[in-house]
Amino acid sequence: MIVFFIFGxxxxxxxxxxxxxxxxxxxxxxxxxxxxxxxxxxxxxxxSASREVVPAGEFRHTCEVVGTAEARPEGPLQSELSGSPCVWYRFVVMRHYEQVTRSSNGSRNVRRRTETLAETNSWESFGVRDDHGQLIGLDPGGSAVDEPQKVIDQFEPHGPSGGPTMFGVQLPNAFGGHDGTTGYSYQEWIVPQGRRLYVLGEANDRAGTLMISRPLGGGHFIVSTRSEQEVREGRRKRHRTLSYAVLGSALAGLVLIGLGFLA
Known part of the structure; x- marks a missing residue:
């Protein structure tokens, strides 16, 4: 009976x-x-018009901007793992390991598990140049980019010396030794310079120049390599799929709890 309540x-x-x-x-x-x-x-x-009612640095306007990604004046970033030139990057390093347990009858059970060792989105600002040739700064603020370009998706077996290997090069064991490690996986995504972007956020001049960033006090912030129409369609599909999940899970939970009362 209690099982029905738990699963419900x-x-x-x-x-x-x-x-x-x-x-x-x-x-x-x-x-x-x-x-x-x-x-x-x-x-x-x-x-410029807002200067009549608000001081410099307090302009705020929610908007969408479409254009191509442009590196900051200092030049493009270099991604952490592959060294690819880009305006934004993200990487994830995961450890794969085996966890061994023994059941009450003494049999040996092996479960394959993973843990995230490092995960980073770049924070550096870059520019977006619109179709009229005008440039606006974009502050990602460590946020994820929708549908970036994947440049690395690789698994490296655990090296004999105990440290991870990266693309055939043995690295020091900076993450500490872990029994059962089978290897490490590396994934990296970038937004290269010149990639077309759709941005929804808040245009502001808090930094002294016109930028678009995550709205202060809450609000949506989307940076995508897809078009606005593609992003909209993706959200519609997600909403529809989740609505089915809500309905199905709620019904299943109520049925199981009902069975628990009847058992």
């Missing part, structure tokens, strides 16, 4: 989590539909 509660918890994700996807979709795509020159005009 798990399904209801899944329904609650899926409902929250569904609402977020719907909110993002509504934000994209209700926000105007503006050229950078229009934002500069709005910023």
């Amino acid at each position: 509660a798990v399904f209801l918890l899944v329904a609650i989590v899926a409902f929250g994700s569904m609402r977020h996807a719907r909110s993002e979709l509504h934000a994209m539909i209700g926000t105007q795509t503006l050229p950078v020159s229009d934002l500069e005009v709005r910023r």
Whole structure:
């Protein structure tokens, strides 16, 4: 009987989590539909006009900007693992290991598991040049980019000396020794210079120049290599899939709890 209650509660918890994700996807979709795509020159005009009512540094306007990624004046970034020139990067390093347990009858059970050792999004600002040739700064603030270009997806077996190997080169065991390690996987994504971007965020002059970044006080911030239409369609599909998950998990949870009362 208690098993029905436990599994019923798990399904209801899944329904609650899926409902929250569904609402977020719907909110993002509504934000994209209700926000105007503006050229950078229009934002500069709005910023200049705002000086009559707000001081410099306090201009804020939610908008969408479309254009191509451009490196900062210091030059492009170099991604951490592959050294690829880019304006933004993300990498993940994971350890793969085997966990050995013994059951009550003495049999040996091996489970394959993973743990994340390092995971980083770049924070450096870069530019977006719109279709009219005007440039605006983009502050990613450590946020993820939607659909970046994957440049590394590699697994390296555990080296005999105990440290990880990366692309055939043995590295020092900076992560500490772990029994059962079978290897390390490396993944890296970049946004190369010249890649077309769709951005939803807040245009502001907090840094002294016109930038677009995550809105202060909450709000949606999307940086994507896909078009606005593609991003919208993705959010619609996610919302539809999650709505089915909410309905199915909630029904399954209620049925199981009902069976628990009847058992």
